Amino acid sequence: MSNEQKQYLKKLKNTKIKILFWQILLIIIFIFLWELLVNIGVISSFIFSSPSRIFKTIIELINNNNFFIHIFITLKEVLIAFILGISLGFLIAIILYQFKLFARIIDPYLTMLNSLPKVALGPLIIIVCGANSKSIILMALLINLIVSIITIYNGFLTTPSYQLKLFKSLNASKLQILTHLVIPNSYQTIIASFKLCVAQTLVGVIMGEFLVSKQGIGYLIVYGKQVFNLNYVMTGIILLALISYLLYKLIVILEKKLLKHI
């Protein structure tokens, strides 16, 4: 390896370290300022809580054996709704792709469902499914499913015409075109739809937990509001921020593994 190459690689690494350094510094400054402004009374500790109060709340929740249950319940609901959303979305997108006329027929209804605020269906869902986690999962599924269908289906439609022509000239069957061309060609869009879907699922689950729940992070937030202990609310928000970041990161790792060559 030449010296120039070594220097170039070193420079790349340095930039990476620099970015990480600033990211960590930024969060430290944020936490420090938050604590400071609360302590000197510039912002209200009652409304905005403070890092130390959130820390204490977490310790208290751990001691009551509630902390991990809240996280576990929310994560479980998110995962079930997410997996249901992407697999159903994938299946329905395939059906739409195979039956283009059907896709055109139901297009306005999909658009309508996509823009309908699904939370409006909340009361109906609770009456049908009961006040349990089934309602929460269904709520999240309604929110993430339409987005999954539309993004994956649009991904299928981007298959280049010259590749379709090649496959047809090789006498490929409809199933072969789907499995060897259309689906692999949409890997990137499918992963992108995972990212959208995970965000939408979190929205749905928290909304569901606001409406019906006895446990979960959404419950923690609602409970905090009811007893006027905003430490719970802020703790819930911080936990949600961390969870959504981690889930997103997991998908990015998956993306890197799957899309190595593209």
Next chain:
Amino acid sequence: MNNLIKIQELTKNYHTKEGEINALFNINLDIEKGKIISLVGPSGCGKSTLLSLISGLDEDYSGCILKDKIKTAYMLQNDALLPWLTIYENATLGLKLQKNITKERLEYVDYLLKLYNLQEFKDNYPKSLSGGMKQRVALIRTLAINPDLLLLDEPFSALDQQTRLLISDDVYKILRKEGKSAILVTHNIEEAITFSDQVIVLSKRPATIKNIIDIKFKNNDSIFTRRRDNQYEEYFDLIWKDLDMNE
């Protein structure tokens, strides 16, 4: 000579919302086995349409296309390699889709990969290859399924001039060596003359056959030896005149 394909009174009309387009009108053409034929004509005159009718991709026409059970294979302007498959997987794609992976065919693919110095890139992905190398892989994919007739739809026109000559010479030599029949659609008069046994000049839309010119050279070793033949200029002028009259 036995005919591979016999085309009689072939007419093709397209229908769009804006109206009807007459693409081909009353085409009569015999394609002999082992011959390479070039189709030239003004752009948009229906050359590619004729090719897809012959291939059977488009079955909506009037007239008659008589062919035995022959296997055709396309080579397009775009190499159409799949980026998620390795070079080897791309080269054998046709065999896989046609469920025809035999030892003999795979050995042939290996032979071609070696012939074009692609053996060492076998497990690489298309993005690491140059445009010319990719088009060679597309050629191997086309030949792998052992077609009776190759349909070459401007396969060299996206390449730079030097690569274009090299690749078209590769294709020319392998077609000659294996005695394959081929139809080449091209805009390039030079390519049409140096590549084929017969140049068919089409008129502008609706395309009819303007002229059929048999090309005969003394030395047919490569497109370069053909290019150097004294007759070359004569053929060029002939085709140019036919094209020019359509303006």
